[in-house]
Amino acid sequence: MPSRPSLLSARLALLVVYVAACVVALLVGGALADQPPLVSTAIADVAATVVVFAFSVVFRNTSVYDPYWSVAAIALALAWARLPAGGSDGAARVVLVLLLVSVWGVRLTANFLRRWRGLRDEDWRYAGLRERSGRLFPLVSLFGLHLMPTVLVFLALLPVYAVLTAPAADLDLLDALAFVATAGAITLESVADRQLRRFLDADPPRGAFLDKGLWRLARHPNYFGEIAFWWGLGLFALAAAPDNVWTLIGPAAITLLFVTVSVPMMDRRMRARRDGYDAYRARTPALFPRPRRRSAPVSTSM
Secondary structure (H helix, E strand, O other), rough: OOOHHHHHHHHHHHHHHHHHHHHHHHHHHHOOOOOOOOOOOHHHHHHHHHHHHHHHHHHHHHHHHHHHHHHHHHHHHHHHHOOOOOHOOOOOOHHHHHHHHHHHHHHHHHHHHOOOOOOOOOOOHHHHHHHHHHHHHHHHHHHHHHHHHHHHHHHOOOHHHHHHHHOOOOHHHHHHHHHHHHHHHHHHHHHHHHHHHHHHHHHOOOOOOOOOHHHOOOHHHHHHHHHHHHHHHHHHHHOOOOHHHHHHHHHHHHHHHHHHHHHHHHHHHHHHHHHOOHHHHHOOOOOOOOOOOOOOOOOOOO
16 A cells, blocks of 8 residues: 555646646637637547646556546536526526536546555556557557547537536426436445445455445446436436437447446456356346346355
């Protein structure tokens, strides 16, 4: 474990990175103020991402980018809420969406900071790509590990843009469903992360994996919560106006990322490092939690 001074220094360095990225985004966004809001904020978002990438090269740690996923979402939502047609009228739907995005973003960022051990702590996925790609890693990192997630999150936030720039309208039943889905997703993801953290903090035996609580009902309940959060925001967009269906390309892109990349990658790692994971995988769904069949064998993973 790193000492408190070194961890504090790493967090201060991370703060400098994100302050610099924010300043650049504001300057770029201001210079493009005459462009359509989606264009100016998208370019500012990319500019901020490039700043974070530059620091990740300096620190030789791509995990410097990890908080961007949640920090940028809050920044973009607040920027869109300031638009003339945005949330200045205090519409209830706008307040709800801003609150939910903020709670989600703060929780996810805090979860990263809680488990991040400093500038020498790089996600195993990034470290593996660094080793496999060799000299090409800076390009892989820029386009695959920085810009690609930035684009995905921007797309996923399209429902938020639709809500924040729509005329004020009364809440309806679809808003209630959207709130339950989004708040429930945040809660589910939070509980899953807490259960995993407690499991890891207990220093489990080598080869053990979590097969209790939500993790007994799904192999990746945290991923399911993340996907459900974005679809909940999509429901808010539809509540604001039915023709906002085009914004659902965002939640669909996030779903595709987790289903085709994140879940298979994590399963491969767990199968290689955890005895009994194949049996657990066979009897436990990947994402959507469901009670285990009674006929399933008793787990011996704990």
